[in-house]
Amino acid sequence: MIEVEGLTKFYGAFPAIQELSFNARPGEIVGFLGPNGAGKTTTMRILAGYMPPTSGTARVAGFDVVDQSLEVRRRVGYLPETVPLYPEMSVFEYLTFMGSLRRVPELEDRVDEVLEQVAMLERSESYIGNLSKGLRQRVGLAQALLHKPEVLILDEPTIGLDPAQIIEVRRIIQELGRERTVLLSTHILPEAQQICGRVLIINRGKIVAEDSPGNLQAQLAGAERLVVAAGASCEQLLQLLGGLPGISSVRAGSRDGEVEVATVPGKDLRPLLARTIVEAGVDLMELRTSGLSLEEIFLQLTREENDEQAGG
Amino acid sequence: MRNVWIIASREFRQYFISPIAYALATMLYLILGGIFFINVYFGLETGQITPDGRIVIGAMVTILLFATPAITMRLLADEYRMGTMELLLTAPVRDWELVVGKWLGAFGFMSVVLAVTWVYPLILHRMTSPGIDQGTLVAAYVGLLLMVAAMLAIGVFISALFRSPVAAFFVSLGVMLALWIVGSLASSSGTMGQLAGYLSFVDHYYNNFYLGVLDLGDAVYFLSLTALALFLGAQVVEARRWR
Numbered sequence: 353m354i355e356v357e358g359l360t361k362f363y364g365a366f367p368a369i370q371e372l373s374f375n376a377r378p379g380e381i382v383g384f385l386g387p388n389g390a391g392k393t394t395t396m397r398i399l400a401g402y403m404p405p406t407s408g409t410a411r412v413a414g415f416d417v418v419d420q421s422l423e424v425r426r427r428v429g430y431l432p433e434t435v436p437l438y439p440e441m442s443v444f445e446y447l448t449f450m451g452s453l454r455r456v457p458e459l460e461d462r463v464d465e466v467l468e469q470v471a472m473l474e475r476s477e478s479y480i481g482n483l484s485k486g487l488r489q490r491v492g493l494a495q496a497l498l499h500k501p502e503v504l505i506l507d508e509p510t511i512g513l514d515p516a517q518i519i520e521v522r523r524i525i526q527e528l529g530r531e532r533t534v535l536l537s538t539h540i541l542p543e544a545q546q547i548c549g550r551v552l553i554i555n556r557g558k559i560v561a562e563d564s565p566g567n568l569q570a571q572l573a574g575a576e577r578l579v580v581a582a583g584a585s586c587e588q589l590l591q592l593l594g595g596l597p598g599i600s601s602v603r604a605g606s607r608d609g610e611v612e613v614a615t616v617p618g619k620d621l622r623p624l625l626a627r628t629i630v631e632a633g634v635d636l637m638e639l640r641t642s643g644l645s646l647e648e649i650f651l652q653l654t655r656e657e658n659d660e661q662a663g664g
Numbered sequence: 665m666r667n668v669w670i671i672a673s674r675e676f677r678q679y680f681i682s683p684i685a686y687a688l689a690t691m692l693y694l695i696l697g698g699i700f701f702i703n704v705y706f707g708l709e710t711g712q713i714t715p716d717g718r719i720v721i722g723a724m725v726t727i728l729l730f731a732t733p734a735i736t737m738r739l740l741a742d743e744y745r746m747g748t749m750e751l752l753l754t755a756p757v758r759d760w761e762l763v764v765g766k767w768l769g770a771f772g773f774m775s776v777v778l779a780v781t782w783v784y785p786l787i788l789h790r791m792t793s794p795g796i797d798q799g800t801l802v803a804a805y806v807g808l809l810l811m812v813a814a815m816l817a818i819g820v821f822i823s824a825l826f827r828s829p830v831a832a833f834f835v836s837l838g839v840m841l842a843l844w845i846v847g848s849l850a851s852s853s854g855t856m857g858q859l860a861g862y863l864s865f866v867d868h869y870y871n872n873f874y875l876g877v878l879d880l881g882d883a884v885y886f887l888s889l890t891a892l893a894l895f896l897g898a899q900v901v902e903a904r905r906w907r
Contacts, residue, residue: 440678
């Protein structure tokens with residue numbers, strides 16, 4: 353549905369994105385994750401047909417974004433980061449205007465339908481200028497859904513919403529993602545973890561990692577980590593656990609009586625650890641696994657990249 | 665073409681809810697009304713009203729020089745400023761359809777504003793016998809519409825260059841005044857004079873249409889100026905995508 357090959361965009365001499373390549377299939381929700389200024393918006397603008405790339409190709413729904421821009425634009429629903437709306441128009445007028453530009457059949461019924469979908473039907477006559485940020489975001493989303501696009505491109509769709517609205521918007525996106533291709537950008541990591549089937553981590557205009565949130569975590573964490581808290585001092589615990597088979601390292605944890613145990617991948621050592629501690633006559637207080645959170649992975653990846661840049 | 669119509673009709677309706685348009689129409693009608701009143705009043709005093717249907721046109725043209733930039737300044741600049749341009753340029757609309765649609769909406773609005781001023785010659789026609797020369801009046805108005813079309817197209821083009829409507833206003837005003845004043849160079853001899861005469865609004869309007877002469881050359885001048893400005897406007901919108 354989305355095929356990106358060697359996409360590069362320069363603003364003057366500044367490379368916003370460099371040699372970006374990725375794909376997205378129908379029925380897939382792909383999360384675009386990265387710090388501010390990483391090139392997320394630039395990529396999305398290119399895919400939505402707003403601006404051409406400096407080099408490289410991008411095809412959306414089988415059409416080239418430069419040569420067949422109109423065909424691409426017909427098939428894409430786009431919610432820009434700034435959620436541009438006309439404040440002096442009513443919600444209904446606005447959606448009717450956008451829908452008529454997109455030749456939506458039976459437009460008025462369809463407008464009611466999408467307003468229903470984003471739970472805005474009762475605000476249809478309100479002026480957009482009087483709406484709160486969260487409601488505007490929903491109007492923007494309604495606009496992107498209006499023509500039943502094959503591909504949805506959503507730039508930070510949940511920014512500025514309150515927690516209840518965030519959950520609601522995520523639910524809508526998940527629902528849409530069943531049949532359509534959704535590309536969404538975010539810098540809220542749990543969000544990507546929760547709704548995306550695949551995550552692309554982008555930093556300084558380059559993709560630094562690409563996988564499902566689960567795999568990314570496993571791959572980067574390498575080995576499993578366990579946190580053990582017991583009624584003994586750190587030294588005692590280090591001594592007790594250090595010699596066990598299947599453990600690659602033990603080090604002191606964040607507080608006294610707590611140690612972090614790194615284990616060989618693929619083996620659950622929790623029963624062995626519990627037994628060892630209890631048999632030594634020590635009280636076991638806590639035993640839990642601690643994988644790297646997506647947040648840590650993200651920071652790790654973007655930091656490494658930055659260090660390389662600084663060094664080179 | 666349908667997109668042109670959709671954009672134009674939105675823009676046209678927009679004028680009727682925007683304060684600028686009402687302020688402009690009020691100012692225009694107040695000034696024209698004042699001029700008309702003074703003319704008729706003193707005409708009655710002396711017992712002699714000049715049966716000239718173009719009674720308000722001279723003043724109107726001067727006001728339009730300032731009014732059309734005010735009408736066009738926000739057309740594209742505001743879309744850039746508010747970010748809604750991103751929405752329009754990612755909708756399946758060609759760049760030229762957007763530019764022409766904006767211009768057509770403004771032209772529709774100005775046509776309504778100008779149509780209302782037709783009441784002055786009508787009143788004058790009833791007050792005088794044998795009445796006014798309808799032919800001259802029609803020619804003057806046809807010329808006026810053509811000139812307004814060109815002025816609005818220039819305004820749309822310049823609006824595409826800026827993010828700030830105020831900047832677009834002053835630059836448009838500058839260009840219109842230049843096209844106005846250049847006519848005064850036309851009296852000088854040589855190619856410069858000829859060129860100035862060819863570029864001038866004044867020469868193409870006051871020397872022909874205003875006198876009741878419908879000249880194809882003058883119509884072509886205003887129409888080609890309109891087309892050129894709209895073409896440049898579409899080019900600017902296209903070029904701004906690349907930045």
